Amino acid sequence: MKILNWMSATLDDAEPLAALFRRAEASAPVGLDQRPEGVHLRLATLGPDLARHTLVGVADDGTVAAYAEVADMGEVDGVRRLRLTAVAHPDLRGDVRTELHRWLVERAEQLRRNGGTARAAVLGTRCAENDEAGHRLLVEEGFTPARHERDLVLAVPESPPTVALPPGLVLEPVDARYEELTRLAHNEAYADSPAAVRPDQRTWPQHAVAHPRFLPGLSCMLLAEEGRADNPVAAFLFALADEGTDEPTALLHCLGTRQPWRRHGLATAMIVRALHQARSSGYRRLRLQVSDTNHPALALYRGLGFTESGRGHAVLMRRLAAD
Ligand SMILES: CC(C)(COP(=O)(O)OP(=O)(O)OC[C@H]1O[C@@H](n2cnc3c(N)ncnc32)[C@H](O)[C@@H]1OP(=O)(O)O)[C@@H](O)C(=O)NCCC(=O)NCCS
Structure with missing residues (x-):
């Protein structure tokens, strides 16, 4: 040719x-x-x-x-x-x-x-x-x-684990009423990641809920019940359907925890919830991409059992x- x-x-x-x-x-x-x-x-x-x-x-x-x-x-x-x-x-x-x-x-x-x-x-x-x-x-x-950029995968187990959330936080599906606060939480969580996209109000929907492959069932946000009145969105996870593979796979497109709530198990709780939702919606694998300079995220994913797919x-x- x-x-x-x-x-x-x-x-x-x-x-x-x-x-x-x-x-x-x-x-x-x-x-x-x-x-x-x-x-x-x-x-x-x-x-x-x-x-x-x-x-x-x-x-x-x-x-x-x-x-x-x-x-x-x-x-x-x-x-x-x-x-x-x-x-x-x-x-x-x-x-x-x-x-x-x-x-x-x-x-x-x-x-x-x-x-x-x-x-x-x-x-x-x-x-x-x-x-x-x-x-x-x-x-x-x-x-x-x-x-x-590492490409990591995790097979969805038959019985995903259960984890407890710190008190004062509720895990909810992504809710349109919190759209702008979730965008602000996203940009704040990614503020130190030079390669990350930090969408403005115009481009945010396409990045999140209006993405053509958005999976509302697996996506979620963690709301602080009281206290941080400026923005109750403590953490968020947006998942997409991954159409590039034969095995039904959900892609963890972006997830983050705002600084004051880090190291309290919030990201873990959101991923575990995604595993349960994946199980009940027929997804067999979770996949994500993470930069090899992002040590906190790599530690989080490895701790949960994610391994390299070789497609980085x-x-x-x-x-x-x-x-
Ligand atoms: C990565 C990130 C989502 C972790 O969120 P979190 O809610 O603090 O994570 P968890 O509390 O569930 O952490 C679970 C485990 O991950 C590991 N971990 C998380 N942050 C870590 C850090 N800064 N250093 C070392 N290990 C870390 C630890 O093993 C931790 O367990 P431990 O606290 O019992 O030691 C958060 O740091 C963040 O928002 N980073 C910026 C955005 C980002 O990079 N997102 C991922 C893109 S791929």
Whole structure:
């Protein structure tokens, strides 16, 4: 298989790109959404940049076999953050991945220069745990490993354990009345996690209850009955259906405990509740991704029996200096 034509992506490419992502994820997973509607959303999010910042390679058999994309993730402390994605069909001959990466870095450099005053940019990209050649290529292209996202799984036991909550706290399903307070609790809990998404009011629903794969049954929040009047949401857990696996799996998409309530068993209680709910709704496995620098979370998950699935990925970065 080899690439015959290169072109920009359009929204109509969601379906063939989803097929390419499925094929690529089967051999070197980096957590790409493989559903056509998910890919459509990804392309739509690029907005007017879609044509300029994407590259689609069509192979000699007519299939879409390569894809590259630069996404502008906004600016933090005067540094532009650009996410690079390169996906190549495993059957492609030739050095297509090098071509994709060179195109991406060139396009990122243009984006950096066009951003008004030419300023520094940080490029971030993912590489599957088992993709040694991809890792080598990125290092040769000037990227350095920044962190590793572990992919952990836990089989849902027949009889999940029971745990007691500290007094004064109630565990409840996610409730629309607490939507804004839960968003604030989320952003507070993740305040020290540099790579975490901290949604604003506009993007919060898509991150949480309006996510297309949101699982209300497994999601929950922990409310403090009295005292902390500013915000009673002490902890939260949002779960999603994980459609990338054959075994019915629920993904723990985000969970956190606000600082004053940490180390009182709240996260444990929410995960145990999710195990009970998973059991009664037919999910066989819980899955989650956690950065290897997040020691508290790793200790929590390992203590509960989560183990590595082998589908983790590395995040590599490269800095483009200001002119
Ligand atoms: C990770 C986090 C959710 C833990 O919440 P929590 O309610 O404090 O967790 P628990 O009290 O249930 O902790 C259970 C066990 O996990 C381990 N653990 C939790 N926090 C720990 C820490 N800071 N250091 C070491 N071990 C820790 C301990 O083994 C703990 O048991 P112990 O207190 O009896 O020793 C919380 O620190 C947090 O919100 N972090 C920021 C957001 C985040 O990283 N979320 C996870 C993303 S994948």
